[in-house]
Amino acid sequence: MLPFTMTIILMVSAAVILAVGKNSFAKRLTLGVLGISFAMSIAMIAKTAGGGIISLVLGNPPWNISLSVGALEAFMSCVFTGIGFIIMWASVSMIDHDVEQKRIPLYYTLICILVAMLCGIVFFDNMFNVFILIELGSTVAAGIVVIKGQPENIRAGLKYFALSILGSGFVLMGLVVFYTLTGALSYTGIQKGLLENFNVNSVFYALVFITIGVGFKSALFPMHIWLPDAHGTAPSPSSAMLSALVLKAYVIFYIKILFLVVGHQAIASNEELSMLLNIVLILGVIAMIAGSFMAILQTDIKRMIAYSSVAQIGYIYMGIGLNSELGLFAGIYHILAHAVTKAGLFLAAGSIIEQTHNREINRMGGLGYQMPITISLFAIGALSMIGFPLFVGFNSKWYFSMAIMDSGQFWLVAIIALSSLLNTVYYLPVVVRSFFGTEAREKSENRVLLERPVKDLLPIIVLFGLVIIFAVFSAPIINIIETGMANIW
């Protein structure tokens, strides 16, 4: 019952926030309900850590409501609600700058629905339910982009919405193929159906459709074209939610389709299916390199971070494309690593923009003397993205590398090294220019402190604390992911 109750509570609070319509109430209730959801997610982890599954079935298959939550789902729920909580905590002081007062209750309504939908996508076992949530997610996610109300937001939001719906269409086509093939709608149901009636051609087309659909939604290169606009122009807490969390829910859905429904052995033993995964791998690799190159070309700090997400999503798809247990593990670990780091980076960038009204990287010289804490925090995020040891980004880079070595495709190690070098090229100058150089020298002499109060910076500090804590005390996380993967692999 726990996961279902949690989803319902989130949905109900969304409605309550809109009904009451008070800003401070909206903020408080959102934080409260996210906190409760996080506690419930921790309880779910405690229940499933031994390998158990919480399941709930209402009605008769195939057209029913069913949930199935193992350790992986509980872990993802922790990520969504926990990091969501921290982002919303940061939004309390940031959102007033980006969103009109009268729209703030609506904003928090959308956020509550969004988190409910993210958790729902991983909880629900019935694809029909999952699809409805995915559709709902497209609308809500576009909503938190356009809520800022500037023309460029509306343009970006519409682009996002259109491509997201297109993606949903592809996902639906894939699900239809699975349904006609097996007559089932749940992951396990389709899996059983496929064991009896494995038609390679149908499965191949279903996977192609779902890959394209999920690719659009999670911004797999070259289906990422909406992401820089949407993430770059959205209010910073929205960018953090979208980059850190929203993309990941679709990836989990994709992972379950691939490895739970179809299965890694079936993929490995069929030429067509392994070719498809190879294409996913190649697209991931291209995203890693191309995303970084495009990030280097950006002058707007938020667009730069957004392009960096394209590259980081590429890492995750590369891990999936390896079709190996280690690769999948690395991908899931990176979901967490990227979520904490990218959320922090977007919030730090948001703080910079809010205080200096400047988004241009070229004009950030000497900022380290005006906002020393924010820039230092940004530096932690940058180093984590670069893959510096003792930051969480290094851990996932290491897991990806070990997965690559295990699969024998040694050339990919060079890609990893190249990609982290490229990350250095665009992340490090921001930090370096803030503290050193002619402008820095001038600004250090006439110091104007623009730092936000520590109270407001606290959530960002917590996020970057997690970046380090997850890196040096990673054993519990490794255990949970491994237990969760046992249900899928």
Place this chain on the structure above:
Amino acid sequence: MNFLILMPILFPILAGLILPLLKLGNDREKRQKYVGAVVSLTVLSVSIVISAGDLSLRLFQVTNSVYMLLAIDDLSRFFLVLIALLWLLVTFYTFEYIKHEGKDVRFFSFFLMTLGVIMGLCMAGNFFTVYLFYELMTLITYPLVVHSETPAAMKAGTRYLAYSFVGASLALIGFIFVGHFGLTINFTPGGVLDPAMVAGHDNLLLVIFLLTFIGFGCKAGMWPLHAWLPVAHPVAPAPASALLSGVITKAGVLAIIRATFYIFGMDFIYGSWVQITLMCMTLLTVFMGSMLAYKEKLLKRRLAYSTVSQVSYILFGFTILSFLGFEGAMLHIVFHAIIKNILFLAAGAVIYMTHQTYVYELKGVGKSMPITMWCFTIASVALVGIPPTAGVISKWSLAMAGIMSSYPLLGTIGAGVLLVSALLTAGYLISIFANAFFPGADFDYKNLKNTEPVKLMTVPLIILSVCCIFFGMFPTPLMNFIDRIAFALF
């Protein structure tokens, strides 16, 4: 007891971090006392750590197989003592010198942190820890390089970062392969590669070893990743150049020793094409460095090119993979560190007092700054390799090791290159002090003033010069200690 091992790392790093918060303001004297005390206490903690037996400490389980390991062995002791003592001497010199650079809070803050990081590198017990401290060192030394924040310094700093990160990426590739093909990532004399897994991938792993060597060779100024060094060392303030050239290049050397003898293992490399390639690459660097130094007119850059050349002497010694080569290289680590510190500190003293930066401007400096230039002369003579100074012993061993190596032809050519390079060294250094002491008949003796710097600057120079001669005459205790390290490997 094992926690003691953290002292030399954490103490200076924390002290450096809190220095800007201490509100010492403009009180230069208090600040100097603070920095002096921190460095002295670090040296003290090093002496405790090295005498407390083979300590080791495991921290931070990053992944199942990767964790931070600090451990003390004889090689760590060797580097710890060398670096800590040199650091102490340079610290006192810096107190005076930094007056002319300004921004000394920031300088000393990073100066202390660099000490902590390099102590960590010395005590690293596995590949991960070396990689971690190696990367950290790049970041922490960057502010020392760009200290003046002039456009030239910023450009040099960017180049420094670019080369260092490329080098570190190559080392990371090596680390990843070791993580897969190795039985462990902990340093073990003789190497850690798993023969069963390596079988069939020998050539691939040799390439990877070559990449790792080149990657770590970046900090040591080895061709092809050397080009940052002659740009970055001269723009830094003189004490920083002295440490960058004399000490931090040795960090690259240490990483190479660890990778060669403790990770990939000598047996794996011995007699392979990679060994020949590396011998040729180091010899090329030796020759190229001295040629460029000979042609260079800017004093500090001339010394930086000389570093490129001399550190590759050391690397050449290691690539021979013989007992004698190892011994010579280790000796040269000590001697070059001492000598290059003298040269840079003396050059710094000259620049500090006279603001002359080109070699042809140094005419007659020997008359006005006799102590400084005498130290410079002793160091030059030692670097050329003239008895009774220190350089001769290491250079002799290296040349002998080359001739007696398993590739007699290449080794003999190598010995020849070392000899030619020594001649070039003589050419580019003797001209400086000859000019300084014998300015020629047209020199204006009437306006001669004694511009000798204060004792804070000259005493470290004198101590180092005495060491330079002392080790030349009594190298036995040092050699015995090096032999102890070498016996574990050969």
